Each structure stands twice: as structure tokens, then as C-alpha cells.
Amino acid sequence: MADHFTRFSCLLDVGSAGNAAHALEIYRAMMAESAAEDPPSEGFALAIVPEHGGSTLWMHDAGTGDPQAVLEFVRACAAAFGLTGRWGFQFALTCSKPRVGAFGGGAHLLDLATGKTLAWTSTDRWLADHLTGGSADAPDR
Template sequence: MADYFTRFSCLLDVGTPQNAARAYEAYLALCNDFYAETETLCCGFDLTIESNPSGSQLWIRSEDHGDPEAVICFVLRLAHDLDLTGLWGFTYAVTCSRLRIDAFGGGAHVIDLGARKSIGATSTQDWLAAALNGEHPHA
């Protein structure tokens, strides 16, 4: 039997240590809500505050069963709650513990924090399918 994984690791700078603390509290609340609904301890990603000198960076990651959509929703919520601005994005990898056809790939997302919306995304699997169909191979 094969195990499938979605992995990512990225930083989000929320500006101040106080914002980082608020973000972490929001993350814990999200995890508690998710557990109450599903009795599962994972809400799609892990989050810690980086111990760099600024103390304002969040490390968002998943080693196995990550949910990029959960990250997007959470970051959009933080953008609203903390009045974040600028562009932010992350990449993810789709892997498998055994060699399987169509089990590997990845993608990326870009979010406009100030506009509070996702402005772009790509999937390697979607891109490959489109390129093989003769649709925009350089896009």
C-alpha cells in the first residue's frame, strides 16, 4: 500500500511579535475547532513562531498530509485580522511512498494580503496536462 503526502514549508512575516502571538492563538483556536468537528488533531498544517530576532515570522509547514487550501484560508483570515499587506506565496509538493503513476507533482499559490484574495495558483499536473494538449506550454 502506498502513502500519499502533501508537503510544504514556508514563512509568513506578520510584522510584530504581538501579531505573531495573535496568529498563534488563532491557529490554536482553528485546531480546537477542527478537533471538535472531526476528532482529528491536525488542521492541515503545523505552525510555530520562529525564534529569529524579530519574532514576527510564522513557520507554516506539513511533513505529510498538508492541506494547501487550509493554509490559504488561514493566511487570508490573518491578513484581515492583522491588517497585513503585500504579496505572499508558497509552494507545495505532492509525493508518494511508492512509485505510482500520477502520484507526484506540486504547485504554488500567491495571495494579495491587502486585497485579501488569492491572485494566482498553478499545479504541475494541470500544467503538464494542458501542455500535452497543446495549450500554452510556456504559461
């Protein structure tokens, strides 16, 4: 049997060490809520990264993770701390054994002020579009 993993590692500057401490509270509440779901989200790990400044959060998988949970957390932080600008991250889909269709990845770009998705892409979709002669270069893919 093969094991499937979603891997990522990204940073978010929340503006101050106080905001970073509050972000940990937001994170704990979100993870507790997601643990009650059936099935629970894979979630992600979170740490304050001193080498990037006391206001920077490091979000990463803990062996595997949930990109949607990262997006929800970043949106919550952006709303709580009045963050603006663009923020994005990328992720990889991997597998413990060679399996057709088991590898891929994607990226997501947010407008922090509105929480809206500006663009996203999936390598699965990109490849499928190109194989059928479509245009996978559109920014909303």
C-alpha cells in the same frame, strides 16, 4: 499500499511579536474547528521562528499537510493584522512508492490586503495542458 503526502514549508511575517502570539490563538481555533470536520483536515504545523525575527511564523507540514488550511490561516492573519503586499508558497505532492500520477505540486499567490488569489499553478494541470497542446502558461492556472 502507498502513502501520499503533501509537503510544504513557508514563512509569514505578521508585523510584531504581539501579532505572532495572537496568530497562535487564531491557529489553535482554526485547527480545533477543522478537527471537528468529517473528515478532518490534515492541517499544518505552526511555530514562531526567532531566527527570522519574533514576528515571523513558520508554517509547514507535519509529515503531510493541507495547503488550503494554510491559505485560510494566512487570509485570517492578513485580515486580523492589516497585512498588505503579496504572499505565496509552494507545495509538493509525493508518494511513498512509485505510482503513476502520484507526484506533483503547485504554488499559490495571494494579495494580503484583499485575501484574493492573484495566481496559482498546479503541475498536474500544467502538464495536462501542454500534452494536449493548450497554453498552460496563463497566470491563473
